[in-house]
Amino acid sequence: MLDLRYVADNLDAVSENLKKRGNALDLGEAAKLSQERRRTIGETEALKAQKNTVSSEIARLKREKLDALSLIEEMKAVADKIKVLDARLAEIEEQLAEIMYSIPNLLDASVPFGKDSDDNPEVRRSPIAPREFSFLPEAHWDIGERLKILSPSEGAKITGARFTVYRGFGARLERALINFMLDTHTQNGYTEVFPPFMVNRDSMYGTGQLPKFEEDMFAISGTDYFLVPTAEVPVTNLHRGDILNEADLTIKYCAYTACFRAEAGSAGRDTRGLIRQHQFNKVELVKFARPEDSLAELESLTRDAEGILEALKLPYRVVTLCSGDVGFSSAKTYDLEVYMPSYQRYVEISSCSTFTDFQARRANIRYRDSSGKVKLLHTLNGSGLAVGRTVAAILENYQNADGTVSVPEVLQKYMGTDTIR
RNA sequence: GGAGAGAUGGCAGAGUUCGGUUGAAUGCGCUCGACUCGAAAUCGAGUGAGCUGGGGACAGCUCCGUGGGUUCAAAUCCCACUUUCUCCGCCA
Numbered sequence: 001m002l003d004l005r006y007v008a009d010n011l012d013a014v015s016e017n018l019k020k021r022g023n024a025l026d027l028g029e030a031a032k033l034s035q036e037r038r039r040t041i042g043e044t045e046a047l048k049a050q051k052n053t054v055s056s057e058i059a060r061l062k063r064e065k066l067d068a069l070s071l072i073e074e075m076k077a078v079a080d081k082i083k084v085l086d087a088r089l090a091e092i093e094e095q096l097a098e099i100m101y102s103i104p105n106l107l108d109a110s111v112p113f114g115k116d117s118d119d120n121p122e123v124r125r126s127p128i129a130p131r132e133f134s135f136l137p138e139a140h141w142d143i144g145e146r147l148k149i150l151s152p153s154e155g156a157k158i159t160g161a162r163f164t165v166y167r168g169f170g171a172r173l174e175r176a177l178i179n180f181m182l183d184t185h186t187q188n189g190y191t192e193v194f195p196p197f198m199v200n201r202d203s204m205y206g207t208g209q210l211p212k213f214e215e216d217m218f219a220i221s222g223t224d225y226f227l228v229p230t231a232e233v234p235v236t237n238l239h240r241g242d243i244l245n246e247a248d249l250t251i252k253y254c255a256y257t258a259c260f261r262a263e264a265g266s267a268g269r270d271t272r273g274l275i276r277q278h279q280f281n282k283v284e285l286v287k288f289a290r291p292e293d294s295l296a297e298l299e300s301l302t303r304d305a306e307g308i309l310e311a312l313k314l315p316y317r318v319v320t321l322c323s324g325d326v327g328f329s330s331a332k333t334y335d336l337e338v339y340m341p342s343y344q345r346y347v348e349i350s351s352c353s354t355f356t357d358f359q360a361r362r363a364n365i366r367y368r369d370s371s372g373k374v375k376l377l378h379t380l381n382g383s384g385l386a387v388g389r390t391v392a393a394i395l396e397n398y399q400n401a402d403g404t405v406s407v408p409e410v411l412q413k414y415m416g417t418d419t420i421r
Numbered sequence: 422g423g424a425g426a427g428a429u430g431g432c433a434g435a436g437u438u439c440g441g442u443u444g445a446a447u448g449c450g451c452u453c454g455a456c457u458c459g460a461a462a463u464c465g466a467g468u469g470a471g472c473u474g475g476g477g478a479c480a481g482c483u484c485c486g487u488g489g490g491u492u493c494a495a496a497u498c499c500c501a502c503u504u505u506c507u508c509c510g511c512c513a
Contacts, residue, residue, distance in 0.1 A: 030438080041473050045482045052482085055494045059441035075493035177472090243431095243470085366470095374470075 001362045001379050002321075008034040011115050015108045020323035024103040025103060033096045040092060046084040051078050064247035081099075096223055101211055107323055108295070108332040114322025118295060123318040123334065126306075128347060130315045131299040131397060139342030143272035143295040144170060147420060150274070161261065161271075162278040164388075169420040173394065173407075176414030180257050181283040181308055185384055190254035190285060190303055195234035197257055203237040206363030208329035215264045218278075226258035231284035232381045236359060239288060243374055244367040250297055251288040254384065256281065274388040275340075275347065287380040288365065294354045294378035295332070302334045302352040305384040309349070312408045314393050315339040317346050331356040336385070338393040349389045352382030371419040 008384055018025050021357050061068040108183045112121055144150025149170025155163035186192050199225050203208040209217060209229060218227040228234055235255045244251070259282050270276035285304060289297045302318065306406050309316045321333040330353035337346035357376040360366070367377045398406045404421040412418050 038473070041482080045473060048483085049481055051493075056442070058493060062441070072493045077492065105494095 001358060002103055003361065004030070004034055004096065004100060004358075004411070007100075007103070011170065014106065018104065018204060018383060020107055020111075021104060021326065022115065023104075027103075029046060030096065030099045030103075033092055037089065037092045037096060040085060042091045043385065044082055047078055047082050047085070051082065052076055053196060054078075055227070062213060062415060070398050078248045080336035082281060101223075104253070104328045105327060105331050105356060108354070108356075111326060111332050112320060112322050115324045116322075117325050119322040120319040120325055120335070121322070123320055125317045126309065126315050128313055128339070133341070135401045137399060139273060140392040143344075143395045143399055143403075145271075146403065147405070149173070149416070149420065152272075153220060153376070154302070162276065164274060164277060169415065169417070170391070172415055173391055173420070174387055176411050178281060179414055180281060180311075180411055181384060181387070182256055184309045184311065185283070185285060185304065187305070188307070189306075190252040193235055193253045193255040195228075195231065195233075195238070195255060195257060195360065197260075198223075199228055199230050199234050199237065200225060200368065203233055203240065206237045206240050207233045207359050208288045208362060211304075212328065216262050218260045218262055228257055229261050229390065230259050230282060230381075230383075231255040231412045231415065232286060233256040235284065235286040236365075236379055236381065237363060239365045240363040242365055244377065246369050247365050249288060249290050249377065250293060253286045254283060256283045258282075267404075272393045273342070277388060280389075283384050283387065285384045288367075289378045290367070290369075291375070291378050294356060296381065297356040297378075297380055298332060298334070298352060301380055301382050305336055305350045305352055305382050308390075309338060309386050311394035312390070314390075314397055314408075316349070325352065329353075329355050329358050331404045334382075338384075338389065339397065340393060346405075347389065347393075349393065350385045352380070353377060354380045362419050 004012070007027060010238075011031055014025055015025060028183075054071055058068045058071050058075070061071070112119070114120065128199060138146075141150065141152070145152075147169070149166065149168050151165040151167060152163075154165035158165070182192055198220060201210065204217070204226055208324060217229055219225065232258070235253050236364055238253070239251075258279055260279050266276060273281070287297050287301060306318065308314070316336055316338045319335050319337060321327075321330075321335060326333050327403050333351055333353040335348050336350035336352070338349040339345075340347040356378050359379045360376040365377055365379065366374050369375050394408060394411075395405055398408065400406060400419075404419050407418050407420060409414045
């Protein structure tokens with residue numbers, strides 16, 4: 001959520017910035033409501049001040065056993081007026097909230113202009129280039145079925161489409177990656193967190209999944225809980241409502257969770273393999289930073305995520321999301337894309353963003369600076385990494401002519417083998 | 422799932438019986454100052470957040486788990502919910 005005051009005072013600059021995302025928004029209504037809100041607050045507060053003064057006068061009269069009846073009668077009318085104005089104010093604030101919740105974050109000045117993912121400029125590439133195969137490489141879904149380590153049909157049988165059962169070394173590889181990633185990140189100063197896989201509505205609002213993206217979420221019927229679409233939600237909300245100490249910033253967390261996404265609107269896309277599942281595993285990095293550190297922290301967070309791909313010796317590249325491709329809550333995003341031979345292109349495996357104070361304002365996450373002032377902080381997060389896609393990338397990039405798959409060196413101790421056959 | 426007891430400021434903890442001078446006693450913590458060569462102890466002063474108005478000093482409003490209600494007036498009364506603890510039941 002943006003700062004209402006800032007929006008109302010800088011209508012042109014804000015709509016100019018939002019226009020780069022490709023969706024024109026009319027902020028006039030918000031500005032109008034904001035004015036009406038302030039005016040109504042002024043009116044009610046004057047009445048409330050009067051009521052408070054007279055009420056203590058009534059208290060005094062009562063104590064002195066004097067007659068207060070006429071004042072009480074008078075205040076009845078004032079109380080009624082206040083009730084009406086308060087109801088009107090609640091109405092205004094509800095409308096205002098609806099508008100404010102629907103406005104995306106302002107883009108950082110460094111975000112390049114562009115229409116969609118085709119316009120995302122490349123920042124850098126891994127030292128390792130995509131491999132030249134001396135044989136016809138298989139897609140990971142074919143490798144998975146042939147080696148009997150991935151079973152989409154069993155997933156479909158016990159649950160449905162876009163669910164996969166991992167078996168044997170497939171299951172072991174998934175687990176090895178989770179452990180390897182967490183081990184690496186904790187060594188880099190991230191505190192490991194293992195949160196619930198379900199969160200309440202307030203948490204979903206806090207990080208911006210609600211109210212706009214409810215149809216992408218799985219809700220638990222009979223409760224007001226949602227399955228987490230990413231660990232970002234529970235981990236960021238760890239500090240919802242908190243005032244943190246500046247000395248404790250930057251706070252760095254890493255967390256493994258399963259992630260659940262309805263993938264509404266993705267029918268027909270990536271139907272084979274592990275790329276787009278309703279349930280997948282992910283290790284997430286989350287930071288709480290001072291505003292002045294946020295861009296630098298985004299760089300280091302991106303590097304930390306890249307470290308996993310580097311250690312796994314996978315070919316990848318980093319792109320900056322252009323203005324038309326940046327997510328709703330983000331001010332700036334780097335995507336890490338791993339080369340996927342089956343797609344013959346780079347495929348997103350991590351998304352690293354700074355949300356500036358957008359989530360912090362919604363979730364009310366603040367810190368006290370050295371002068372004692374309370375300020376909103378900045379939240380950041382990035383995948384480090386999406387585990388299922390990493391399995392897919394390893395299977396495809398490490399496949400051998402004889403049909404086996406080599407195990408990346410750093411994973412061998414976790415796997416207990418150097419080859420999946 | 423059943424019964425009972427709680428939820429108050431950074432923490433501990435009064436106040437809730439009998440609604441009014443309580444944004445909230447007291448203690449601890451923290452900040453600044455005094456004392457000291459320095460520190461501890463001691464003494465003094467200060468120490469929540471948000472919103473509205475104002476250039477500012479400041480003034481007003483709101484907040485005692487959350488949301489409603491009663492009342493001129495609610496931390497205090499009523500209702501619902503959430504959550505913590507204790508006991509019972511059930512259970513990996």
